[in-house]
Amino acid sequence: MISLETLREMPFCSIIVNARGIIISLSGLSDQKLSEKIKIGMLIQNGFEKWETEKHSKIVRAQVDSMHYLFLREILCTSNEDQFVFIGVKTSEIFEMQNEMKELEKLNRELDAIIENSYDGIYITDNKGVTLKTNSAIERITGIPKDYYIGKNVDALIERGILKNSVTYKVVKQKRTVSLVQYNYAGKETLITGNPVFNEEGEIEKVVTNIRDLSDLNELQAQLRKANELNTKYKQELDRLKSKPNQTEGIVIHSEQMRIIYDTAERIAHVDATVLILGDTGVGKDVLAKHIFQKSPRSKEGEFIKVNCGAIPPDLLESELFGYEGGAFTGANRKGKPGIFEMADKGILFLDEIGELPLSLQVKLLRVIQEKEIQRIGGTKPIKVDVRLIAATNRNLKEMVMNGSFREDLFYRLNVIPIVIPSLKERRDDVLPLLQLFLNIMNTRYSLNKELDAKLIEFLFSFDWPGNIRELSNLVERLVLTSPTNTIRIEDLPVEYRETGDIPHFAASSIVSLKDAVEMAEENVLALALKKYKNTYDLAKALDTSQPTIVRKLKKYNLKTEQHS
Structure with missing residues (x-):
């Protein structure tokens, strides 16, 4: 009805x-x-x-x-x-009417989607403070399900401690947008902004509140500051590397391989991790170990002590490393003697030829690494030591582990930061700078003024150097001392070198500067390599350098590969 x-x-x-x-x-x-x-x-x-x-x-x-x-x-x-x-x-x-209803439903869906997918929390109340609608973001910000709020008055939420303060009443009272910053129920710092919604009579009928999680913004700002600090640090490091000379404290780091190795050494110098240096005899393992010590804070407190594990008889090596108490054995000093570990306290102990260490001492060395303490021979009390270890060997420790001559647990304790130094023949970019370095050292040491013939420079550049840097240094010293004239020629080489059959037929009409000789040698080597290799990538691999270096050198000497001839 x-x-x-x-x-x-x-x-x-x-x-x-x-x-x-x-x-x-x-x-x-x-x-x-x-x-x-x-x-x-x-x-x-x-x-x-x-x-x-x-x-x-x-x-x-x-x-x-x-x-x-x-x-x-x-x-x-x-x-x-x-x-x-x-x-x-x-x-x-x-x-x-149906079409209008469909359009209204579509608009409502779009509005719901906008509200629901907002990253900020959205909280809608009537003018009495009763919650009408929220979105899922409020769950992320407050940790409370959004459905919990519906139908509840903000007064009740404040009493429960869920809200610290109400922006809704401030909006209703002041009839304008109001913002405030507060910590919510979850302990997050939030920015809350309430906006009034007026009816046709100009009265507030709803309040739409936007809640932004400032903790996320603060974290992003902190990350940005950290990124800027890192960028500044990296820029300083790049500037340092760009201005870094090719020779530092008598160390030649001209080749790309050696640059990487010494850059790594400087990065790890400030930590106490164990370093294992691998490489053939004479490649400069002890020089790298000293460089790490000089760049480390330990150089200001302790000493750099080197022990050649293969040069000390096994029965004496234990007492040398760990020391002994008075009367520990026949002939022992009555007052006892500190070992090398104690002497290296606060410093760095370089154990060269670690592969020669007897198995019995490998166990004791492992204990020192693990416990940071030693025990003298004949002693009863452990002694704490603060020593950083650098070990080196020219042997294959992995093979020694497999055949049982080297402890696997000790190998992994030593192999924390492995550094492999390539042989001299694998980094020929270093040969000529090393040659110049050793020539200057010998001329200064013996008050001479010797120079190298261009033909001899090419020979020294192309020689394979089985004894690596040590052999090169010894040969330069020998040539400086035995050559009869100030110009050292290929004829002054020792017989064993001249009999190798590798004497090049490179000729110079007159004595040239070492720089010119280097360029002539480079051009000659590139020209010879171009006869065998057809592109810059193969050339770079054969000459053990980078492809951009090969491209630059070919352009410098006006040489071309077959692909570009």
């Missing part, structure tokens, strides 16, 4: 009939054709061309000309005889 008061408030056309179907009242007939056809006093069905009642339904389908209507039949509440009302609407209007 429906009342007249309700009927008047409806925005639809209505036709009131009596129990016999006679029209007794009309309202809302905005359509002209319908108002012309339908009159008071006539049977309602006579006013329509089509009047169909659905079975067991209050719905009536009607038609006037080409206009279709749907009517809902209801009993009208009056004090008179039974009356009925037909509430109708055009079907075209229904379709329009």
Whole structure:
């Protein structure tokens, strides 16, 4: 049943009939054709061309000309005889309403998606502070499910300690946007901004609050500061490397391999990790160990002590390393003697030829590394020592571990930072700078003024140097001392070198500077290599250098590969 008061408030056309179907009242007939056809006093069905009642339904389908209507039949509440009302609407209007509803639903979905996918928390209340809507971001920020907030007043949330303060009431009171910073229930620093939503009368009906997690922003700012600090540090390091000379404290680091090795050495100099230096005899393992010591803080507190494990008899090596107490054995000093580990306290102990260390002493060395303490021969109390170890060998320790002549646990304790120094023949870029270095040293040492013939320089550059740097240094000293003239020629080489058959047929019409000789040797070697190798990558691999270096050198000497001839 429906009342007249309700009927008047409806925005639809209505036709009131009596129990016999006679029209007794009309309202809302905005359509002209319908108002012309339908009159008071006539049977309602006579006013329509089509009047169909659905079975067991209050719905009536009607038609006037080409206009279709749907009517809902209801009993009208009056004090008179039974009356009925037909509430109708055009079907075209229904379709329009359906389209409008679909559009509204679409807009609502889009609005919900925007709110739900916002990175910031969104919190909507009415003007009384009752929560109407939130999004999932509020769960991430506060740690409390979003559904918990719905229907709860901000006063209750403050009492529970979930909110520290309410921006909603400040917005309602001040009728403007309000922001404040506070720590929430989860202990996160948040920026809260409340925005008022006004109705047509200018009164606040809702408050939309935006919650931003400042802890994330603060963390990003901290990471940015850290990144900027690292960038500054890297820039300083790059500037240092760019300005770094090729020779430092008598060490030649001209080749790319040696640059990498010594850069690594300087990076690890400030930590106490054990270093294992590998390489052939004479490549400069002890020089690298000293360099690490000189660059480390230990150089200001302790000593650099070198022990050649293969040069000391095994029965004496233990007492040398660990020391002994007075009377520990026949012939021992009555006062005892500290070992090398004690002497190297606060400094660096360089154990050269570690592969020669007997198995019995390997166990004791392992204990020193693990426990940071030693025990003298004949002693009963351990002695704490603060020593950084650098070990070196020209042997293959992995093979020794497999055949049982070197302890596996000791190998892994030593192999924390392995550094492999290539042989001199694998880094020929260092040969000529080393040659110049040793020549200067010998001339200064013996007050001489010797120079090298260009043909001899080429020989020394192309020689394979089985004894590596040590052999090169010894040969230069020998040539400086034995050559009869100030110009050292290839004829001054010792017999064993001249008999190698590797004497080059490079000729110079006169004595040239060492720099010119180096360039002539480089050009000659490149020209010879170009006969065998067809591209710059193969050339670089054969000459043990980088491809960009080969490209630069070929351009310098106007040489071309077959691909570019």
